[in-house]
Amino acid sequence: xxxxxxxxxxxxxxxxxxxxxxxxxxxxxxxxxxxxxxxxxxxxxxxxxxxxxxxxxxxxxxxxxxxxxxxxxxxxxxxxxxxxxxxxxxxxxxxxxxxxxxxxxxxxxxxxxxxxxxxxxxxxxxxxxxxxxxxxxxxxxxxxxxxxxxxxxxxxxxxxxxxxxxxxxxxxxxxxxxxxxxxxxxxxxxxxxxxxxxxxxxxxxxxxxxxxxxxxxxxxxxxxxxxxxxxxxxxxxxxxxxxxxxxxxxxxxxxxxxxxxxxxxxxxxxxxxxxxx
Amino acid sequence: xxxxxxxxxxxxxxxxxxxxxxxxxxxxxxxxxxxxxxxxxxxxxxxxxxxxxxxxxxxxxxxxxxxxxxxxxxxxxxxxxxxxxxxxxxxxxxxxxxxxxxxxxxxxxxxxxxxxxxxxxxxxxxxxxxxxxxxxxxxxxxxxxxxxxxxxxxxxxxxxxxxxxxxxxxxxxxxxxxxxxxxxxxxxxxxxxxxxxxxxxxxxxxxxxxxxxxxxxxxxxxxxxxxxxxxxxxxxxxxxxxxxxxxxxxxxxxxxxxxxxxxxxxxxxxxxxxxxxxxxxxxxxxxxxxxxxxx
Numbered sequence: 001x002x003x004x005x006x007x008x009x010x011x012x013x014x015x016x017x018x019x020x021x022x023x024x025x026x027x028x029x030x031x032x033x034x035x036x037x038x039x040x041x042x043x044x045x046x047x048x049x050x051x052x053x054x055x056x057x058x059x060x061x062x063x064x065x066x067x068x069x070x071x072x073x074x075x076x077x078x079x080x081x082x083x084x085x086x087x088x089x090x091x092x093x094x095x096x097x098x099x100x101x102x103x104x105x106x107x108x109x110x111x112x113x114x115x116x117x118x119x120x121x122x123x124x125x126x127x128x129x130x131x132x133x134x135x136x137x138x139x140x141x142x143x144x145x146x147x148x149x150x151x152x153x154x155x156x157x158x159x160x161x162x163x164x165x166x167x168x169x170x171x172x173x174x175x176x177x178x179x180x181x182x183x184x185x186x187x188x189x190x191x192x193x194x195x196x197x198x199x200x201x202x203x204x205x206x207x208x209x210x211x212x213x214x215x216x217x218x219x220x221x222x223x224x225x226x227x228x229x230x231x232x233x234x235x236x237x238x239x240x241x242x243x244x245x246x247x248x249x250x251x252x253x254x255x256x257x258x259x260x261x262x263x264x265x266x267x268x269x270x271x272x273x274x275x276x277x
Numbered sequence: 278x279x280x281x282x283x284x285x286x287x288x289x290x291x292x293x294x295x296x297x298x299x300x301x302x303x304x305x306x307x308x309x310x311x312x313x314x315x316x317x318x319x320x321x322x323x324x325x326x327x328x329x330x331x332x333x334x335x336x337x338x339x340x341x342x343x344x345x346x347x348x349x350x351x352x353x354x355x356x357x358x359x360x361x362x363x364x365x366x367x368x369x370x371x372x373x374x375x376x377x378x379x380x381x382x383x384x385x386x387x388x389x390x391x392x393x394x395x396x397x398x399x400x401x402x403x404x405x406x407x408x409x410x411x412x413x414x415x416x417x418x419x420x421x422x423x424x425x426x427x428x429x430x431x432x433x434x435x436x437x438x439x440x441x442x443x444x445x446x447x448x449x450x451x452x453x454x455x456x457x458x459x460x461x462x463x464x465x466x467x468x469x470x471x472x473x474x475x476x477x478x479x480x481x482x483x484x485x486x487x488x489x490x491x492x493x494x495x496x497x498x499x500x501x502x503x504x505x506x507x508x509x510x511x512x513x514x515x516x517x518x519x520x521x522x523x524x525x526x527x528x529x530x531x532x533x534x535x536x537x538x539x540x541x542x543x544x545x546x547x548x549x550x551x552x553x554x555x556x557x558x559x560x561x562x563x564x565x566x567x568x569x570x571x572x
Binding site for chain 1: 290292294296369376379401415416449510513516531538
C-alpha cells in the first residue's frame with residue numbers, strides 16, 4: 001500500500017518537472033505568437049496582456065506592405081535554397097571520390113580536411129571580407145553563397161555514408177561501361193537519399209539562421225536575409241513590440257515546421273555535426 | 278590492364294574533388310592563413326583609401342590587445358559565459374535527459390521534440406523575443422515575478438544582471454542539444470550494469486554515482502566541448518539584446534571583434550583578437566578532449 005503511494009508520487013513529480021520544463025521552453029514561442037496578433041501599442045500597457053483581446057493580422061500586413069518582408073523572405077529562401085542545393089552536389093561529389101575511388105594521398109587529404117573542422121568562422125571573416133571586396137562581391141547574393149558552397153562536415157557525412165554502399169553495384173555499373181559521373185549520378189546519389197536529406201536539412205537550417213557572415217557581407221537592405229533584416233528592424237523599431245514579434249514569427253515558423261516534419265532525418269546527424277561547432 | 282584503369286580513376290577523383298576542395302581551400306584555409314598575416318599589419322580605415330600606407334607591425338597588435346581594458350573585460354565576460362553558461366546548460370540537459378529516461382515516462386519522443394525546438398530556431402529572432410520577455414516594464418518575466426509577489430528586475434539594464442540574463446537565454450536556446458547527446462548515451466548503458474549494482478546493494482544515488490555518471494563521462498566531455506566552443510563565440514545575443522551594454526557588461530570577444538573590424542575598420546587589430554580567441558578555443562577543446570580520452 002505504502003509502496004504504491006511512493007511510486008505514484010514519484011510519477012507525479014516526474015511528470016510535473018517535465019511539464020514545467022516544457023512550459024518554460026515553449027512559453028516564449030507562445031508569447032511571441034500572442035503579442036504578434038495584438039494591435040500596435042497593446043503590449044505596452046500595464047499589466048501586460050497575455051493574450052490579444054481582439055486578434056488582428058495588422059502587424060503582418062504592415063510587415064509585408066511597409067517593411068519589405070516579402071523581399072527578405074525571398075532573399076532567405078533563395079540563399080538558403082541555392083546554398084543547400086550547391087553544397088549537396090559538391091559535398092556528395094567529394095564524398096563519392098573519397099568513398100569509391102582509389103587515388104594516392106587520400107588519407108593525407110582527409111586528415112587535412114579534418115583539421116579544417118577546427119577553423120572557426122570568426123577567424124576567416126576579416127580576410128574573406130577583403131577578398132570578396134577586391135572582386136566586387138560585397139552586397140551580392142554570390143558573396144553569401146560562395147563561401148558556403150561546400151562544407152567539410154558535409155563532405156565527411158557523405159563520405160561516411162557512401163562507404164557503406166554495396167561496392168558490387170558500383171562494379172556492376174562499371175562493367176556495363178557507365179562513366180564515373182553516370183555511376184555517381186544514377187547509382188550512388190539515389191542510394192544516398194537518406195543522408196542527402198539529412199545533410200540538406202543541416203545545411204538549410206544553418207544558412208537560414210546564419211547571421212554573422214550575411215550581416216558583414218550584405219550591406220544594403222535590398223539583399224538582407226530575414227535575421228539581418230530583423231536585427232536591423234529591431235534597432236529602428238525598438239518600441240514596436242507587436243511588429244517585432246510578427247517579424248520573429250515569420251523568421252521562425254518556416255524552420256520550426258521543417259524541423260517538425262523532417263526531424264527523424266535531422267537528429268541522427270547532429271551528433272557528428274557538433275564536432276564542427 | 279591495371280595501369281590505365283587506375284589512371285582513369287585518379288582522373289575521375291580529381292574531377293569529383295576539385296569543386297569542393299577549391300571552395301574549402303579558397304574560403305577556409307586561405308582566409309585563415311591570411312588572418313594571421315593581417316594580424317601582423319596595421320590595416321585600418323586609411324588602408325582602404327590608400328593601400329600603400331599598409332605597414333608591417335609585427336606583434337604590436339597583440340601587445341596593444343594586452344593593454345586594452347575592453348579586451349580584458351570582453352575576455353572576462355566571455356569566460357563567465359562559457360563557465361556559468363556551460364555548467365547550467367549541461368546540468369539542465371542532464372537532469373532533463375535523466376527525467377525522460379525514467380522507465381515510467383511515456384511519449385519520450387514528444388518531450389525530446391519540445392525541448393529541442395529552440396535549438397533549430399534563428400538566434401536573432403529568439404533574442405528579439407527574449408529582449409521583450411526581459412523588458413523591465415512590459416516583459417513577461419517581470420509579470421510572472423509580480424504574480425509571485427517578487428519585486429521587478431531590470432534584466433537587461435542592470436550591469437550586474439545583464440550578463441546572467443543573456444546566459445539564461447542561451448541556456449534556454451541550447452540545452453536541448455546536449456540533452457539529445459545525453460539521452461543517446463543513457464540508452465546505450467547496458468541494463469546488466471544496473472542489475473549488478475543492485476545485487477551489490479547499491480541505492481538509487483549510488484547507481485547514479487557509480488554506474489550512470491562514469492558511463493556518461495565521454496559524452497559529457499563531447500557535449501561540453503560543443504557547448505563551450507559555441508559560447509566562446511557568443512555574438513548575436515549581446516548584439517541584438519544589449520549591444521554589449523550596459524557599461525560593456527555584456528561585451529563579448531566576438532562582439533568586440535565585430536566592432537573593431539567592421540565598425541571602426543581596424544582589421545589588423547581585430548585579426549589579432551580573432552587569433553587570441555582561436556587559441557582559447559583550441560585550449561578548451563584540448564582540455565575537454567583529454568577528459569574524454571582519460572581511461
